[in-house]
Amino acid sequence: MKDLFVKCGFNCGHCGAFRENAKTKQDRQRGSDGWKKYYNFRLSLDRMYCDGCQTPDKENLVLLNPACTTRRCAQTNKVETCAHCSEYRACMHELRVFSQDITREKIEAPRGLRSQKRIMLLS
Secondary structure: OOOOOOOOOOOOHHOOEEEOOOOOOHHHHHHHHHHHHHOOEEEEEEEOEOOOOOOOOOOOOOOOOOOOOOHHHHHHHHOOHHHOOOOOOOOOOOOOOOOOOOHHHHHHHHHOOOOHHHHHHHH
């Protein structure tokens, strides 16, 4: 799957639950095994499906975490991802469950972005 970055900076293309990666029961089993290996918890096969948070809200939208505050914040602030947010809010606490080293730079890098602060320092 090609790279598809979600609001927080994760790559749906690498997620076993993303709809393009979870088409068959075997795909979902492989995804569930990956979640167990990397995050130390297993998603049931019926939960191993997600439309991806870049998908606009719709009636049958399926998200792994429908109450994600990061997605809501990005939608409210009308930014594609947190890397596009001029404030880069401290709302990244939810993500620290998955990774302790999430930084603005790591979210910006794959998109070729640089924060305004750093651009001003380099000018």
